[in-house]
Amino acid sequence: MIDRYQFLVPDFQSxxxxxxxxxxIISQSFFQPFxxxxxxxxxxxxxxxxxGVGFNRAMLFRTSGDKLKGEVWLGPRSAEEAKTIWExxxxxxxxxxxxxxxxxxxLTREAGSLSQIIKPLxxxxxxxxxxxxxxxxxxxxxxxxxxxxxEAFVDPKFLEIIGVDEFLCVPLFAQDEIMGVIILxxxxxxxxxxxxxxKLASLCGLMAGNYxxxxxxxxxxxxxxxxxxxxxxxxxxTHQLRNPLTMIGGFTDQxxxxxxDKSKKRRNLEIIRKEIGRLEDVLYELVHFLKVDMKKxxxxxxxPEIQAVLQSSDIKIKSEGIEVLVDIEERLPKILGDPTYxxxxxxxxxxxxxxxxxxxxxxxxQSRWExxxxxxxxxxxxxxxMLPAVKEKLFSPFFSTKDKGLGLGLLFxxxxxxxxxxxxxxxSEAGQGTLFRLYFKSAEExxxxx
Amino acid sequence: MKKILIVEDEEALCLLxxxxxxxEGYDVMTVYDAEQALEVLNRERFDLIITDIRMPGRxxxxxxxxILGLRKDIPIIINTAYQSYKEDFMTWxxxxxxVKSSSLQELKSKIKELLNQ
Numbered sequence: 001m002i003d004r005y006q007f008l009v010p011d012f013q014s015x016x017x018x019x020x021x022x023x024x025i026i027s028q029s030f031f032q033p034f035x036x037x038x039x040x041x042x043x044x045x046x047x048x049x050x051x052g053v054g055f056n057r058a059m060l061f062r063t064s065g066d067k068l069k070g071e072v073w074l075g076p077r078s079a080e081e082a083k084t085i086w087e088x089x090x091x092x093x094x095x096x097x098x099x100x101x102x103x104x105x106x107l108t109r110e111a112g113s114l115s116q117i118i119k120p121l122x123x124x125x126x127x128x129x130x131x132x133x134x135x136x137x138x139x140x141x142x143x144x145x146x147x148x149x150x151e152a153f154v155d156p157k158f159l160e161i162i163g164v165d166e167f168l169c170v171p172l173f174a175q176d177e178i179m180g181v182i183i184l185x186x187x188x189x190x191x192x193x194x195x196x197x198x199k200l201a202s203l204c205g206l207m208a209g210n211y212x213x214x215x216x217x218x219x220x221x222x223x224x225x226x227x228x229x230x231x232x233x234x235x236x237x238t239h240q241l242r243n244p245l246t247m248i249g250g251f252t253d254q255x256x257x258x259x260x261d262k263s264k265k266r267r268n269l270e271i272i273r274k275e276i277g278r279l280e281d282v283l284y285e286l287v288h289f290l291k292v293d294m295k296k297x298x299x300x301x302x303x304p305e306i307q308a309v310l311q312s313s314d315i316k317i318k319s320e321g322i323e324v325l326v327d328i329e330e331r332l333p334k335i336l337g338d339p340t341y342x343x344x345x346x347x348x349x350x351x352x353x354x355x356x357x358x359x360x361x362x363x364x365x366q367s368r369w370e371x372x373x374x375x376x377x378x379x380x381x382x383x384x385x386m387l388p389a390v391k392e393k394l395f396s397p398f399f400s401t402k403d404k405g406l407g408l409g410l411l412f413x414x415x416x417x418x419x420x421x422x423x424x425x426x427x428s429e430a431g432q433g434t435l436f437r438l439y440f441k442s443a444e445e446x447x448x449x450x
Numbered sequence: 451m452k453k454i455l456i457v458e459d460e461e462a463l464c465l466l467x468x469x470x471x472x473x474e475g476y477d478v479m480t481v482y483d484a485e486q487a488l489e490v491l492n493r494e495r496f497d498l499i500i501t502d503i504r505m506p507g508r509x510x511x512x513x514x515x516x517i518l519g520l521r522k523d524i525p526i527i528i529n530t531a532y533q534s535y536k537e538d539f540m541t542w543x544x545x546x547x548x549v550k551s552s553s554l555q556e557l558k559s560k561i562k563e564l565l566n567q
Binding site: 235238239240242243245246247248249250251252253254271274275 | 460462463466469470531532533534549550551552553554
């Protein structure tokens with residue numbers, strides 16, 4: 001016997017213990033595809049909502065380099081507003097989503113928004129004479145300030161803005177990295193901040209710090225991957241350009257140095273012409289790859305597109321000595337995509353298949369209506385197949401087993417398939433040939449003849 | 451006459467190097483891959499090897515390692531389109547690393563230097 005449970009659904013009206021409700025709200029929001037700003041808003045909302053921790057106002061400072069900058073201040077602007085808001089929010093039926101929406105409204109309201117007041121506040125975290133609130137962040141200490149006006153460590157400008165005697169600073173950090181600080185107060189209810197409030201606020205702080213840290217790492221990782229891809233691109237393009245340039249330069253110098261050597265003149269010029277063509281190929285492939293910009297997929301008949309590719313001269317030349325079998329189902333529905341990109345994708349795969357197949361081998365292009373909503377195009381060859389290590393990297397940019405070419409072809413095909421809502425699969429073993437399956441969405445509902 | 455072996459898979463580049471270096475007074479032999487190079491090296495003696503490296507991780511580098519193991523006493527120039535692997539190779543594999551260029555001057559002067567001419 002197995003009982004299945006849903007993950008806790010966040011609910012501000014929950015009869016669960018306050019702490020559990022709070023944890024639930026925050027951890028749920030981290031699962032959502034919200035932006036970091038939205039998730040931080042959820043944390044601030046949890047800290048200021050009645051069924052959360054219940055502070056009146058919450059202020060968020062975030063680090064940027066070694067600076068701590070005022071960013072968001074959530075809460076009513078006056079005691080009157082507080083009363084109205086709390087009445088509205090305590091109406092039965094008001095839940096999590098409504099409160100978040102309400103708070104978002106508070107933040108986006110330009111004039112008179114609390115956040116506008118703290119945005120000019122910027123503190124250095126590396127300076128020697130730290131003041132509150134920066135001190136809490138820099139030292140990673142929770143600070144409960146009881147008599148702010150008599151406390152020399154509180155920054156006067158900050159004190160003027162917050163205007164209360166008692167407030168709590170919760171540092172946000174993870175793995176030695178300071179992410180910010182949250183400042184909480186009870187400006188309207190004048191309730192004393194109790195140890196239990198401090199405990200709950202610290203829990204929120206730990207979660208927020210970890211969340212911000214993970215998000216920062218994630219963004220850094222994406223950035224590094226981009227830079228790495230760019231670096232690889234630069235290396236490969238350089239390589240692809242340098243060989244032709246070496247030859248163009250060398251054969252030109254020969255002509256310049258021995259202008260009377262008639263035998264070399266035509267030969268050298270022919271080589272130079274050919275190498276210039278190679279430079280153009282590199283540019284073509286690069287631009288072509290960068291340009292996958294598909295409009296909305298449209299229904300089209302794939303048969304004429306496949307025929308057009310098979311009839312093109314470059315494919316015809318490559319097919320010499322290889323048996324090319326075409327097997328397209330009679331009653332094939334239209335598929336969703338872009339006919340031009342479809343043709344280019346098929347050409348790419350056919351080119352690869354023909355290049356991998358020895359003389360006397362066979363390449364098959366087959367299409368079937370399968371799985372109700374999918375039309376599958378199979379391109380199979382009896383060529384040399386791939387080792388697992390090659391298969392693994394197949395769709396990586398700038399990966400190629402050919403001496404010529406940028407290694408962008410299959411990535412292009414993959415991008416085409418993704419942009420029309422389809423997918424690509426590959427089966428291959430060394431010595432066994434390769435099979436590519438392209439799944440296109442059928443433009444008609446499930447097949448009628450079952 | 452000093453004998454030079456060139457390992458280069460671009461046919462036209464082999465032709466260019468052969469003509470240019472022959473004119474400089476060298477006896478030049480060209481092969482298109484490292485396997486052929488190994489075969490030739492087992493038969494004949496050379497005073498210098500000029501070789502390309504292909505992409506790291508592919509057969510080229512492995513076979514070049516074998517060439518190097520076979521003839522440690524012969525000076526080797528790596529001549530390649532890849533600029534960024536210089537450090538990787540200079541430490542263990544080659545006496546000079548010349549990036550392919552539209553001018554053959556650097557390659558020619560490195561050859562002279564390594565052959566003490």
